[in-house]
Structures are given as structure tokens and as C-alpha cells.
Amino acid sequence: xxxxxxxxxxxxxxxxxxxxxxxxxxxxxxxxxxxxxxxxxxxxxxxxxxxxxxxxxxxxxxxxxxxxxxxxxxxxxxxxxxxxxxxxxxxxxxxxxxxxxxxxxxxxxxxxxxxxxxxxxxxxxxxxxxxxxxxxxxxxxxxxxxxxxxxxxxxxxxxxxxxxxxxxxxxxxxxxxxxxxxxxxxxxxxxxxxxxxxxxxxxxxxxxxxxxxxxxxxxxxxxxxx
Amino acid sequence: xxxxxxxxxxxxxxxxxxxxxxxxxxxxxxxxxxxxxxxxxxxxxxxxxxxxxxxxxxxxxxxxxxxxxxxxxxxxxxxxxxxxxxxxxxxxxxxxxxxxxxxxxxxxxxxxxxxxxxxxxxxxxxxxxxxxxxxxxxxxxxxxxxxxxxxxxxxxxxxxxxxxxxxxxxxxxxxxxxxxxxxxxxxxxxxxxxxxxxxxxxxxxxxxxxxxxxxxxxxxxxxxxxxxxxxxxxxxxxxxxxxxxxxxxxxxxxxxxxxxxxxxxxxxxxxxxxxxxxxxxxxxxxxxxxxxxxxxxxxxxxxxxxxxxxxxxxxxxxxxxxxxxxxxxxxxxxxxxxxxxxxxxxxxxxxxxxxxxxxxxxxxxxxxxxxxxxxxxxxxxxxxxxxxxxxxxxxxxxxxxxxxxxxxxxxxxxxxxxxxxxxxxxxxxxxxxxxxxxxxxxxxxxxxxxxxxxxxxxxxxxxxxxxxxxxxxxxxxxxxxxxxxxxxxxxxxxxxxxxxxxxxxxxxxxxxxxxxxxxxxxxxxxxxxxxxxxxxxxxxxxxxxxxxxx
Numbered sequence: 020x021x022x023x024x025x026x027x028x029x030x031x032x033x034x035x036x037x038x039x040x041x042x043x044x045x046x047x048x049x050x051x052x053x054x055x056x057x058x059x060x061x062x063x064x065x066x067x068x069x070x071x072x073x074x075x076x077x078x079x080x081x082x083x084x085x086x087x088x089x090x091x092x093x094x095x096x097x098x099x100x101x102x103x104x105x106x107x108x109x110x111x112x113x114x115x116x117x118x119x120x121x122x123x124x125x126x127x128x129x130x131x132x133x134x135x136x137x138x139x140x141x142x143x144x145x146x147x148x149x150x151x152x153x154x155x156x157x158x159x160x161x162x163x164x165x166x167x168x169x170x171x172x173x174x175x176x177x178x179x180x181x182x183x184x185x186x187x188x189x190x191x192x193x194x195x196x197x198x199x200x201x202x203x204x205x206x207x208x209x210x211x212x213x214x215x216x217x218x219x220x221x222x223x224x225x226x227x228x229x230x231x232x233x234x235x236x237x238x239x240x241x242x243x244x245x
Numbered sequence: 246x247x248x249x250x251x252x253x254x255x256x257x258x259x260x261x262x263x264x265x266x267x268x269x270x271x272x273x274x275x276x277x278x279x280x281x282x283x284x285x286x287x288x289x290x291x292x293x294x295x296x297x298x299x300x301x302x303x304x305x306x307x308x309x310x311x312x313x314x315x316x317x318x319x320x321x322x323x324x325x326x327x328x329x330x331x332x333x334x335x336x337x338x339x340x341x342x343x344x345x346x347x348x349x350x351x352x353x354x355x356x357x358x359x360x361x362x363x364x365x366x367x368x369x370x371x372x373x374x375x376x377x378x379x380x381x382x383x384x385x386x387x388x389x390x391x392x393x394x395x396x397x398x399x400x401x402x403x404x405x406x407x408x409x410x411x412x413x414x415x416x417x418x419x420x421x422x423x424x425x426x427x428x429x430x431x432x433x434x435x436x437x438x439x440x441x442x443x444x445x446x447x448x449x450x451x452x453x454x455x456x457x458x459x460x461x462x463x464x465x466x467x468x469x470x471x472x473x474x475x476x477x478x479x480x481x482x483x484x485x486x487x488x489x490x491x492x493x494x495x496x497x498x499x500x501x502x503x504x505x506x507x508x509x510x511x512x513x514x515x516x517x518x519x520x521x522x523x524x525x526x527x528x529x530x531x532x533x534x535x536x537x538x539x540x541x542x543x544x545x546x547x548x549x550x551x552x553x554x555x556x557x558x559x560x561x562x563x564x565x566x567x568x569x570x571x572x573x574x575x576x577x578x579x580x581x582x583x584x585x586x587x588x589x590x591x592x593x594x595x596x597x598x599x600x601x602x603x604x605x606x607x608x609x610x611x612x613x614x615x616x617x618x619x620x621x622x623x624x625x626x627x628x629x630x631x632x633x634x635x636x637x638x639x640x641x642x643x644x645x646x647x648x649x650x651x652x653x654x655x656x657x658x659x660x661x662x663x664x665x666x667x668x669x670x671x672x673x674x675x676x677x678x679x680x681x682x683x684x685x686x687x688x689x690x691x692x693x694x695x696x697x698x699x700x701x702x703x704x705x706x707x708x709x710x711x712x713x714x715x716x717x718x719x720x721x722x723x724x725x726x727x728x729x730x731x732x733x734x735x736x737x738x739x740x741x742x743x744x745x746x747x748x749x750x751x752x753x754x755x756x757x758x759x760x761x762x763x764x765x766x767x768x769x770x771x772x773x774x775x776x777x778x779x780x781x782x783x784x785x786x787x788x789x790x791x792x793x794x795x
Binding site: 053054055056058061062063066067070071110114115116117159160163168170171173174177178181182184185186188189191192196197200 | 522537538539542544545650704713737738739742743744753754755757758759760761762763765767768769770773775776777779780783784786787790791
């Protein structure tokens with residue numbers, strides 16, 4: 020086993036992640052302006068930006084789903100109970116006793132089981148909820164004639180949309196906080212910028228990656244490798 | 246030399262002073278009392294008569310020497326053979342409207358209002374605005390077409406006028422004196438389609454003076470600029486009233502008794518639809534050309550928000566104030582036995598308005614103000630002379646209205662609310678007719694005695710009266726539809742989509758920016774707080790245990 024600098028996040032993944040992050044923050048800002056929680060921008064501006072931001076994000080998601088399916092990276096999000104308890108125990112107990120993180124990042128399993136579960140529920144529950152309610156909200160005038168109680172439905176759509184937004188904000192808070200656990204904050208953020216992370220590879224893995232050039236990989240330093 | 250010039254000089258000065266004082270007197274006179282039409286009539290609105298295929302001055306029948314109105318009408322009807330029959334079905338003639346749904350008899354002939362309270366019994370004064378000649382009491386013949394006043398709507402010289410049909414007490418009748426005689430032949434030969442000044446001569450002065458009643462109809466609309474009314478703008482579209490209030494056989498679109506609060510048909514083919522005066526009848530049902538998110542969202546609103554709500558941001562903004570409160574309780578005070586008035590409100594056009602008049606009581610005025618917003622399905626509900634109410638159950642809505650958020654016919658409309666404290670029958674709990682106008686000792690406008698005025702008013706109409714009157718708070722609501730601002734001055738989204746916006750008190754629906762139903766904000770903020778506390782707790786524990794270990 021030896022530490023290697025492996026390109027774990029492809030250009031698309033990084034582009035997707037950061038564009039999504041930017042759009043989600045804009046949607047928080049404009050969405051909460053529409054909802055009346057702040058008035059830093061006018062309602063009209065908020066509606067315009069929120070609408071365009073939302074449609075851009077939906078397009079980005081369509082691309083990301085396509086990318087996940089064609090590259091097989093969707094497997095990163097497969098839920099597993101294997102090791103789930105250990106990770107949970109680590110964050111709620113072991114971390115306070117300076118125990119090492121129980122999860123060993125693998126090239127095909129970049130996320131620990133808890134992470135995978137969190138991201139999966141985000142992608143399968145919260146994101147679809149917010150964009151389906153958002154689309155229904157936006158297209159109100161096209162379906163209101165067909166529903167007997169359109170005003171009530173509209174109200175519920177708004178409640179679900181706002182509720183999902185609050186849950187996503189909570190997710191983002193935890194997501195950012197967890198960057199400070201384990202290694203340093205910077206060490207967590209850096210791979211999402213450069214694409215390269217330190218991964219412990221077996222000799223066979225290292226040899227395979229070097230040989231196949233599937234992703235760029237290089238040994239970090241002699242002191243770490245032997 | 247000095248003495249030589251001093252005589253013509255002092256004579257000149259005298260003349261100037263006479264003219265000035267005459268002007269002041271005339272001006273004083275104009276807002277003395279409940280006077281209508283104190284402004285000189287505006288010049289005829291150009292444009293309309295020029296397209297006519299007839300020059301009325303060439304008609305032989307109009308060359309005969311006329312001495313009164315009915316003889317002019319007779320001449321009109323000799324060519325316009327069906328106009329008389331048509332006019333006699335018009336509300337301008339009948340002053341009566343039988344509501345098709347409620348069966349109530351409405352119209353000025355029957356209603357009690359929140360201004361001078363009743364036209365009924367006061368026709369000698371009120372029927373100045375009747376499109377007829379000489380209605381002063383029950384004897385008026387509604388079946389004689391020669392009594393129709395064609396000129397009041399069709400005179401295009403601006404020199405035609407009407408005076409009360411019967412003399413009032415001296416305190417009132419003085420203001421109608423010294424009008425130049427009407428040149429009957431001139432006005433008869435210069436007829437045309439009605440201009441704004443024709444309609445305005447009555448409709449701008451409803452309720453007892455300029456702008457008093459509606460708040461969106463006053464003399465400022467005779468020559469409005471673009472900002473005051475984008476359709477009537479004299480330098481722009483210069484619409485006359487009949488451009489929207491289209492007519493068919495002298496019956497015109499636009500009723501205030503049964504309002505088309507929501508038009509789902511929109512524009513029609515040329516020549517069709519003579520029954521509505523809605524915004525949609527010209528602008529369609531998706532009026533904002535879709536060039537982006539905003540226009541698309543604006544078109545959403547057509548379903549639940551009347552065009553007027555956003556496009557008439559404020560009312561009474563032409564420099565003329567409208568009456569918002571009228572307290573009859575203070576009426577009848579005199580100085581040295583004489584009625585008097587106090588003019589303590591100066592409106593934007595510089596003219597003083599009365600805050601007190603002995604004949605009417607106390608007034609409050611408002612200009613350039615935000616209307617009252619409410620759901621409205623077009624149905625006005627009238628408290629009429631025969632409605633029994635409970636005076637202890639809060640103010641009486643003289644014309645209340647229906648409307649609900651979940652009713653497909655309703656939209657949010659702007660209204661001018663009018664608050665009046667007016668007499669009622671304390672024994673029978675009904676409204677009353679007052680005898681205000683007359684040259685007899687029972688008329689309130691002369692004797693300042695409510696007891697006699699009410700007793701006479703009820704007796705004249707064979708209505709029961711308990712003999713005891715009190716005062717009751719009443720409200721009336723005037724749907725706002727004129728004074729349409731240009732689009733750049735329409736309401737901004739945030740005016741309603743905010744916590745304390747214009748629609749703060751309009752209920753029954755979810756309004757983005759205002760509402761957080763089911764306590765969603767409280768739960769959401771609790772969730773974020775819990776997440777933050779968890780993070781802070783976790784981080785603190787990590788810090789403490791980390792330090793402990795090292």
C-alpha cells in the first residue's frame with residue numbers, strides 16, 4: 020500500500036459540483052426573498068433570477084444524470100449497510116477519541132456509506148421534491164383550471180417547496196461542517212478544486228492505474244511510499 | 246395734471262376691483278354649497294364630430310327658432326325616429342334598475358346612498374342630472390319622449406347647462422343665478438357624439454361636487470395627462486367615455502349594479518360584443534406580451550386580480566380630492582341664524598374644499614391614496630329603504646359586495662370606501678329618505694331640522710316612520726376602474742408580495758411573499774437552529790476532547 024495522488028474528481032464532476040453549489044446558493048437567496056424572509060432584492064428580481072437559476076440547475080441535473088449513467092459513477096451512491104454503523108459510531112463517538120476514520124476511500128467508492136446514504140436521499144428525495152414542486156409552482160396557470168381546488172393545491176405545493184428548501188439548507192450546513200472533520204478543511208476542499216486526492220493504493224491498483232491510464236495517478240513522495 | 250389723471254385712474258382701479266371681487270364672488274359662489282359644475286365646461290373633445298356624415302347645421306328642422314329643450318328634442322326625434330324609444334329604456338332616463346338576480350329595485354329613483362342620502366323626493370335638485378326636462382316630483386311623465394334631454398349628452402359647444410327643476414330654499418337657489426341664456430339653435434345645430442365633458446358634467450360631480458363620489462372620476466379627467474389616465478390622455482389616445490362604454494340602441498356597457506368583475510372572453514371580432522366595458526374587451530385575457538418570466542407571471546394574475554388593482558396604483562390623483570367621510574350629525578349648526586361653511590381643505594389643484602357645511606355636516610377628504618382591496622364577484626348588495634338591519638351589529642354596508650378567493654368569478658378589486666354617519670329610523674331600524682330640497686319650510690336645506698326633513702321625506706313616499714331618528718355608521722364601496730396609469734407606473738410586484746403589503750388583509754389564498762402557511766417558517770427555522778446547535782455542539786466536543794488528549 021502506498022499513498023498516491025489520484026485524480027478522483029473528473030472535470031465534469033467538479034464543474035457540476037461547483038455550478039450546482041453556486042446555483043443552489045442563488046436559489047436560497049432568491050427563494051427566501053420570494054418567500055418574504057428577507058428583502059435584500061425586490062420580489063420581481065428575485066422571481067426572475069430564481070426562475071432562471073432553477074431552469075439552469077434542472078438542465079445541469081439532466082446532464083449530470085446522463086453523465087452518471089454513461090460513466091457508471093452512479094455506483095458511488097449505491098446504499099450499503101456494510102460499514103454504515105462503524106462510520107456512524109465514528110462521527111458520534113470515535114471522532115472525540117482521535118480514532119482513525121473507519122472508511123478507506125476506494126477509487127470506485129469515493130463516499131463512505133453514511134455519505135452515500137445522505138447524498139442518495141438528497142438526490143432521490145429532496146432534489147426531486149424541490150424541482151417537482153418548483154415546476155408545479157411555476158406552471159400554476161396551466162393547471163389551475165383543471166383542478167377543483169387549485170388554490171389549496173397551490174398552497175400545499177408552496178409549503179412543500181419551502182419545506183424542502185429548509186431541509187436542503189440544513190443539508191448544506193452539515194455538508195460544509197463535515198469538511199472540517201478528519202483531515203483539515205482545506206484537505207477536503209482541495210480535491211474538489213484540483214481533482215486530485217491522496218488515495219492509498221495497493222501495488223496492483225497503482226500498477227493498473229499507471230498502466231491503463233484510466234485516470235492520472237502519481238506517487239506522492241518517497242517518505243510515504245515504500 | 247395729477248388731478249386730471251386721478252379720475253380715470255380711480256375709475257379704472259374701481260373697475261379692476263369690481264372685476265376681481267366679481268371673480269372672487271363667483272369663485273366663492275361656485276363652492277358655496279352642494280353645487281355641481283362649477284368649472285366652465287371644457288372645450289369640446291376634438292375628433293369625433295369630424296368623422297360624421299351629417300352637418301346638423303344644414304338640417305332645415307334645426308333652423309326653426311327654438312325657445313326650449315323639448316322643442317329641440319322633438320326636432321331631433323323627427324329624424325332619429327327610434328332614439329326616443331331607445332332612450333326611454335336607458336338608465337339615464339329611468340333612473341331605475343331591477344336587479345335580474347335579486348329582484349331588488351335599484352337606481353337613483355330608489356336608493357339610499359352615503360352622500361346626500363336620497364334623490365327620491367329631492368328630484369327638483371337631483372334630477373338636474375336626469376337626461377330629461379323638468380322632473381321635479383311624482384308627476385313627471387316618463388312616457389313622453391319629448392321630455393328627453395338629447396343636448397346634455399350631445400351638445401358639442403360646451404355652452405349647454407342644466408339648472409334645478411324646482412326652486413330650493415333661498416340659501417341654495419342663489420348659486421344657480423346669472424347663467425347666460427342657452428342659445429338653443431346653436432346647441433341644436435352643434436351636436437355630436439358625447440365627449441368626456443358631456444359625461445363628466447354629471448359623472449364627475451356625483452355625490453354633491455367635483456370628485457366627491459367616486460375617487461376615480463372628477464374634473465381632472467376633462468383634460469388628463471398620460472400619467473393620470475393613459476387612455477384619456479389629451480396628448481395621446483384621448484379616449485372619450487364612449488370608447489369603452491360602447492352602446493347599443495342608447496343602452497351602454499358598464500353597470501355599477503351588476504359589475505363584470507371578471508371577463509373570461511376577452512376581445513371579440515369587430516362589431517361584436519357591445520355589452521361590456523371591461524379592460525379585457527380590448528386587451529384580451531393574457532394582456533402582457535410574453536417576453537420573459539415577468540410577463541408570463543403577470544398574465545397568471547388575470548385569473549384572480551383585476552387589471553385595475555395593479556394599473557390604478559392610487560386614486561384621486563388628478564388634483565381633485567374625493568370625499569371619504571361625511572358626518573351628518575354636525576349638520577344644521579348656524580351662525581346668527583344663517584347657514585355657513587368652513588373651507589379648511591386645500592386640494593392639490595389649489596382649490597379649497599369645505600370641511601363643514603350647515604346643510605350637510607362635516608367632511609373629510611383624501612387625494613392620491615391607496616384604495617381598499619377585496620375579493621369581488623361583481624355582485625353589489627344594497628341596503629335599501631326597506632331593509633331592516635341591526636344598528637348594533639357594526640356599520641351598515643349600504644352597498645356591500647360578494648367575493649371569495651375560491652370563487653372562479655371573483656377577483657381582487659380596488660375600492661374607494663366611503664364612510665358616512667347618517668340618519669336612520671331608530672324605531673324600525675331602516676334607512677330614511679330625507680326631504681332636503683324644496684322652497685318649503687320642511688326642507689332640511691333651509692330649516693336645518695332633521696325631525697321634519699325625515700318625517701316629510703318618509704310621508705311623501707308613503708313609508709312608515711317611527712318618528713324617532715338616530716345616526717348610524719354606514720359604508721359604501723365604489724369599485725375603481727378609471728384613472729388608469731401608464732404601464733411603467735403600475736404597481737411593482739413587491740407592493741402586494743410582501744408581509745405588510747397592499748393585500749395584507751385580503752384573505753383566503755396563499756400569496757407568495759406574504760404567507761407562510763402551516764407554520765412552515767417556524768418549523769424551518771427550528772430545523773436550521775437544531776442543525777446549527779448540533780454542529781456547534783459536535784465541534785465543541787471535538788475541541789474539548791482533542792485538547793484533553795494532547
